[in-house]
Amino acid sequence: MAAYIFRRLLWTVVLLLVITAVIFLIFYVLPSGDPAKLRAGRTPSPETIAAIREQLGLDRSLPAQYWDYIKNLVWHFDFGTSYTNNQSVKSLVFDRLPNTIFLVLGAAVIWFVSGVVIGIVSATRRGTLWDRVLMGGALIAISAPVYWLGLVSLYLFSDDIGVWHVFPGAGSYQDAHGFLAKAHTLILPWLVLAAAFAAIYARLLRSNLLETMSEDYIRTARSKGLSERRVVLRLGVRSAITPVVTVLGLDIGILMGGAILTETVFNIDGVGRLAFDAIQRGDLSTIQGTTLVLAFAVAMMSLLVDILYAFLDPRVRY
Amino acid sequence: MAQPLLEVKDLKVHFETEDGLVQAVDGISYSVDRGQALGIVGESGSGKSVSSMTVMGLTRAGNAKISGSITFDGKDLLNANASEMRNVRGSEIAMIFQDPLSSLHPFYKIGDQLIEAHRSHNDVSKAKARDRAVEMLGLVGIPDPRRRIDGYPHEFSGGMRQRVMIAMALINDPKLLIADEPTTALDVTVQAQILTLIQKLQSELDTAVVMITHDLGVVAEVTEEIAVMYAGRIVEYGKVDTIFSAPEHPYTWGLLKSIPRLDTPRDQELVPIYGRPPSLINKPSGCSFHPRCPYVREAHKKVDPGLEPTGSADAGHKVACLLPGETRRSLWAALRAGETPDAAIEEVPIPETTLSPSAEGHTGEEVTGP
Numbered sequence: 113m114a115a116y117i118f119r120r121l122l123w124t125v126v127l128l129l130v131i132t133a134v135i136f137l138i139f140y141v142l143p144s145g146d147p148a149k150l151r152a153g154r155t156p157s158p159e160t161i162a163a164i165r166e167q168l169g170l171d172r173s174l175p176a177q178y179w180d181y182i183k184n185l186v187w188h189f190d191f192g193t194s195y196t197n198n199q200s201v202k203s204l205v206f207d208r209l210p211n212t213i214f215l216v217l218g219a220a221v222i223w224f225v226s227g228v229v230i231g232i233v234s235a236t237r238r239g240t241l242w243d244r245v246l247m248g249g250a251l252i253a254i255s256a257p258v259y260w261l262g263l264v265s266l267y268l269f270s271d272d273i274g275v276w277h278v279f280p281g282a283g284s285y286q287d288a289h290g291f292l293a294k295a296h297t298l299i300l301p302w303l304v305l306a307a308a309f310a311a312i313y314a315r316l317l318r319s320n321l322l323e324t325m326s327e328d329y330i331r332t333a334r335s336k337g338l339s340e341r342r343v344v345l346r347l348g349v350r351s352a353i354t355p356v357v358t359v360l361g362l363d364i365g366i367l368m369g370g371a372i373l374t375e376t377v378f379n380i381d382g383v384g385r386l387a388f389d390a391i392q393r394g395d396l397s398t399i400q401g402t403t404l405v406l407a408f409a410v411a412m413m414s415l416l417v418d419i420l421y422a423f424l425d426p427r428v429r430y
Numbered sequence: 431m432a433q434p435l436l437e438v439k440d441l442k443v444h445f446e447t448e449d450g451l452v453q454a455v456d457g458i459s460y461s462v463d464r465g466q467a468l469g470i471v472g473e474s475g476s477g478k479s480v481s482s483m484t485v486m487g488l489t490r491a492g493n494a495k496i497s498g499s500i501t502f503d504g505k506d507l508l509n510a511n512a513s514e515m516r517n518v519r520g521s522e523i524a525m526i527f528q529d530p531l532s533s534l535h536p537f538y539k540i541g542d543q544l545i546e547a548h549r550s551h552n553d554v555s556k557a558k559a560r561d562r563a564v565e566m567l568g569l570v571g572i573p574d575p576r577r578r579i580d581g582y583p584h585e586f587s588g589g590m591r592q593r594v595m596i597a598m599a600l601i602n603d604p605k606l607l608i609a610d611e612p613t614t615a616l617d618v619t620v621q622a623q624i625l626t627l628i629q630k631l632q633s634e635l636d637t638a639v640v641m642i643t644h645d646l647g648v649v650a651e652v653t654e655e656i657a658v659m660y661a662g663r664i665v666e667y668g669k670v671d672t673i674f675s676a677p678e679h680p681y682t683w684g685l686l687k688s689i690p691r692l693d694t695p696r697d698q699e700l701v702p703i704y705g706r707p708p709s710l711i712n713k714p715s716g717c718s719f720h721p722r723c724p725y726v727r728e729a730h731k732k733v734d735p736g737l738e739p740t741g742s743a744d745a746g747h748k749v750a751c752l753l754p755g756e757t758r759r760s761l762w763a764a765l766r767a768g769e770t771p772d773a774a775i776e777e778v779p780i781p782e783t784t785l786s787p788s789a790e791g792h793t794g795e796e797v798t799g800p
Contacts, residue, residue, distance in 0.1 A: 328532040334488055335527075336547040336598070337520030340512075347535055426582040427536060
């Protein structure tokens with residue numbers, strides 16, 4: 113197991129290097145505006161632009177720039193400086209990461225629990241009104257775009273512009289202090305972000321559970337005289353939930369790169385908004401920084417999921 | 431005579447589907463005494479598994495219509511409620527299944543699964559249940575049970591898993607064990623071991639056994655009586671010896687003649703039963719077996735035979751066939767001598783209509799020859 117984890121970590125390093133190279137290439141191949149020009153202000157003189165180019169190191173060859181970047185990253189854990197405001201990308205990213213983590217983990221708890229519960233209810237009452245209402249609702253939740261759902265929920269429930277003043281509105285997260293106060297402002301974003309995921313998880317769990325319940329070992333469990341409740345919750349769900357856990361890990365990893373839409377609608381200063389702004393401004397170092405966080409999170413979560421899988425399914429050994 | 435342990439009377443299990451009514455089990459009756467072993471033989475789709483799942487109360491489909499009666503140890507199982515049924519399942523009636531590879535939960539240690547079976551019916555401590563599980567694993571021949579109890583199912587071979595299943599089924603000392611094709615998924619050498627084990631445990635623990643199989647060889651090993659099922663009905667019933675030495679139903683003949691045997695000449699070909707098992711939605715008129723029967727006569731397509739005593743030395747021997755008893759016995763004599771069905775027909779004249787009165791009563795229509 114230890115050897116396996118070590119190998120995976122090594123691969124993760126290689127993967128991250130490849131990703132930085134690919135982003136570098138994409139950034140230079142696809143014209144997104146010259147960062148030096150963007151930075152130089154209105155009607156800059158060619159000298160100013162050249163000076164900025166030199167300052168940012170943009171005048172040097174592509175491999176040289178990449179080498180510098182990697183050197184700083186590996187030796188100093190330095191993500192470079194933002195092209196737009198001279199701030200260290202490391203501090204930009206790591207200032208915002210806790211906000212994204214808070215948003216994503218809270219939502220993940222909500223969507224996982226509600227998805228699993230809805231899936232179980234739906235599967236055990238297959239074909240009934242319950243099943244149809246829940247699966248119909250799931251379809252709506254999957255189809256509704258996050259920004260639309262976010263805006264509608266703000267319009268209905270936020271305490272500033274809402275029809276019913278129930279939850280704190282957009283932007284309140286920045287002003288709140290303390291864990292509970294921040295959590296309170298996140299209720300609406302959590303629900304909005306969790307909605308589609310909960311629906312997908314509910315459908316996934318439902319179909320897994322229905323399949324599991326026709327397995328031979330479920331028949332065996334029933335023939336042992338176990339209560340149906342125990343058969344479903346202990347034996348059925350145990351099998352049906354395993355693939356869902358895999359998906360959960362990867363989803364959390366991906367969202368660590370920023371829940372862009374939710375963060376934007378609710379004005380939460382997370383990694384997603386940082387990445388979004390950086391892309392708009394052609395801010396390569398910041399794009400690199402946010403992408404690395406995303407890639408690292410995905411790689412770590414998938415490693416975590418694989419390790420977890422060995423505990424969930426005794427047949428899996430590394 | 432004492433009441434039988436399990437008495438099934440005129441059991442019908444029908445499923446309403448979009449394509450029509452599936453008559454999976456269509457009026458079967460049998461009984462099993464304490465400590466006795468009954469074999470139910472038939473091909474897939476003959477209703478043998480459905481009937482035993484119904485005895486367990488596990489026919490769960492919402493579209494199932496069940497009628498008749500199932501009496502177990504004085505209890506009416508068909509009208510028992512869910513919790514009464516749960517107390518019977520796994521405690522008084524236990525079951526083992528065809529595929530031991532998929533019948534154990536892959537994520538739980540076998541010990542946990544055995545302990546769960548024991549504790550769901552007995553108010554005992556975990557440690558006690560574990561001791562019992564170890565004892566049972568030893569009894570079914572798992573070597574080093576104290577260590578193996580912490581193994582997962584995938585760490586056991588198919589035969590060993592079936593032993594675990596048997597240990598789990600017998601852990602609560604059931605009065606009846608239903609074995610649904612317990613050896614079908616196993617290697618031949620392992621099959622024999624499992625059958626010997628079942629037989630040994632049956633006599634040691636005095637458990638009654640219902641052995642469901644498509645393999646006459648399997649029931650011959652273990653059981654005392656055999657019910658041959660075809661298309662949801664029992665078509666022949668009798669002691670093992672009778673079924674093997676003096677069978678009277680053409681379907682049973684077909685089953686027997688399709689088994690490879692060491693004591694027949696090497697050049698003698700096996701005789702398959704031609705055709706396919708009938709659809710249980712649109713059953714053939716008259717005798718269900720008539721489309722596949724080499725000895726069919728016009729009248730057989732109209733009259734539905736009832737299960738009647740043959741009058742042979744085995745008082746319990748019954749058959750549902752419209753051929754006259756004399757003819758049946760002559761045909762079997764010819765077949766047993768190694769003749770093909772075609773040759774047997776040449777030799778034995780088959781009369782067009784000879785109907786027992788009860789068979790006529792079965793359909794209520796009068797049949798005369800052409």
